[in-house]
Amino acid sequence: MKIALLGYGKMGQVIERIALERGHEIVLKKDEFNTYDGLENANVAIDFSVPAAAIANISASFHANVPVVSGTTGWLAHYDEMIALCKEKNGGFISSSNFSLGVNLFFELNSYLAKIMAPYHSYKVAMEEIHHIHKLDAPSGTAITLAEGVLEHSNCSNWTMDASPKDNEIQIEAVRTGEVPGTHTVTYNSPIDAIEIKHTAHNREGFALGAVIAAEWLAGKHGVFTMKDVLNFN
Numbered sequence: 490m491k492i493a494l495l496g497y498g499k500m501g502q503v504i505e506r507i508a509l510e511r512g513h514e515i516v517l518k519k520d521e522f523n524t525y526d527g528l529e530n531a532n533v534a535i536d537f538s539v540p541a542a543a544i545a546n547i548s549a550s551f552h553a554n555v556p557v558v559s560g561t562t563g564w565l566a567h568y569d570e571m572i573a574l575c576k577e578k579n580g581g582f583i584s585s586s587n588f589s590l591g592v593n594l595f596f597e598l599n600s601y602l603a604k605i606m607a608p609y610h611s612y613k614v615a616m617e618e619i620h621h622i623h624k625l626d627a628p629s630g631t632a633i634t635l636a637e638g639v640l641e642h643s644n645c646s647n648w649t650m651d652a653s654p655k656d657n658e659i660q661i662e663a664v665r666t667g668e669v670p671g672t673h674t675v676t677y678n679s680p681i682d683a684i685e686i687k688h689t690a691h692n693r694e695g696f697a698l699g700a701v702i703a704a705e706w707l708a709g710k711h712g713v714f715t716m717k718d719v720l721n722f723n
């Protein structure tokens with residue numbers, strides 16, 4: 490399969506290695522300095538760039554009739570626009586705040602826990618995400634997905650990064666330190682005890698492998714999909 494890498498930073502480089510190991514060919518490595526020349530030759534594009542570039546990368550893929558997997562976080566305000574463009578161009582699209590198998594299992598666990606905790610109002614839910622100091626966005630896309638998973642089942646109204654959240658708000662604390670690849674914790678605390686679930690990425694391999702598997706799955710398809718479709722979680 491011919492892959493266009495849209496973004497060739499920390500993630501793009503791990504994705505390249507894994508894609509080559511799985512027998513794929515890289516036909517474009519797009520960064521902020523070069524053009525989309527060659528994109529039209531790809532069977533699939535993989536966007537791991539920066540929030541400001543993600544929209545242009547995803548749009549360029551739809552215009553070139555190339556299905557696109559996007560892992561870039563921090564551009565959710567434009568999500569509906571990209572879905573509309575995908576439909577207009579009959580494109581193929583998967584975006585996810587986190588492509589690792591472990592985190593996608595963790596999303597399922599988070600939803601289940603939120604469901605069974607819903608009747609117990611003495612527990613207050615909060616989240617912490619820890620990442621490397623180079624990360625541009627906060628909170629992480631993964632923390633937002635986790636919070637959305639809780640909001641679906643609880644009577645909380647929204648998430649906040651405010652240090653003094655209201656009773657009906659889910660607090661997300663974002664910590665930036667060293668070279669941490671990504672750690673997410675969801676805690677339900679009561680005056681009596683606490684229940685905590687945690688996912689720790691030891692490196693970027695899981696994110697990258699998940700993105701390549703998603704790309705293999707998406708090639709040749711039209712429509713908007715999620716990692717649940719790829720992993721058969723539905």
Ligand SMILES: NC(=O)C1=CN([C@@H]2O[C@H](COP(=O)(O)OP(=O)(O)OC[C@H]3O[C@@H](n4cnc5c(N)ncnc54)[C@H](O)[C@@H]3O)[C@@H](O)[C@H]2O)C=CC1
Pocket residue numbers: 495496497498499500501519520521537538539540542546559560561562563585586587588589696
């Ligand atoms: N969904 C997931 O599983 C994961 C998502 N991410 C997200 O992926 C994104 C990239 O992460 P990293 O690789 O760690 O960041 P990075 O900063 O190492 O790399 C970003 C790359 O984007 C490139 N770039 C900048 N402007 C561009 C443009 N106009 N077109 C194409 N590329 C451009 C930069 O040259 C840089 O190489 C971030 O938003 C991060 O939050 C990171 C890990 C996992």
Ligand SMILES: O=C(O)C1=N[C@H](C(=O)O)C[C@H](O)C1
Pocket residue numbers: 562586587620624625628629630631632670671672
């Ligand atoms: O920027 C990162 O590094 C990561 N970003 C994603 C996010 O914002 O959730 C996924 C992962 O945690 C690493």
